[in-house]
Amino acid sequence: MPTYEYLCEKCGREFEAFQPISAKSLRICPENLCARKKWGRGRVKRKISVGGGFLFKGSGFYVTDYRSEGYRQSAKKDSAPAPSSGGDAKPVAKPENKPVKPTPAKA
DSSP: OOEEEEEETTTOOEEEEEOOTTSOOOOBOOGGGOSSSSOOOOBEEEOOOOOOOOOOOSSOOOGGGGOOHHHHHHHHHHTSOOOOOSTTOOOOOOOOOOOOOOOOOOO
């Protein structure tokens, strides 16, 4: 249930009320919250408030937390460190593509 903030125009009291979203806003200051000795029945206005927010606790929440195992494995392959570019590493030789000689056809 949301919490709504109200301000009484007569007694100046600010208060909160837990109400369902479908409930109509309050019109008069509630007797038990009125700041006057004698209940003033002042008009109340609903204040604009920031409302409640989500608070995630823990070590962290990420988009990838609930991904499939296959996705996690491919992500590990993509993020694997590249070999060092020092003088020790030899470049990988690529095979050359040589044209194939056609064989003579027998008649």
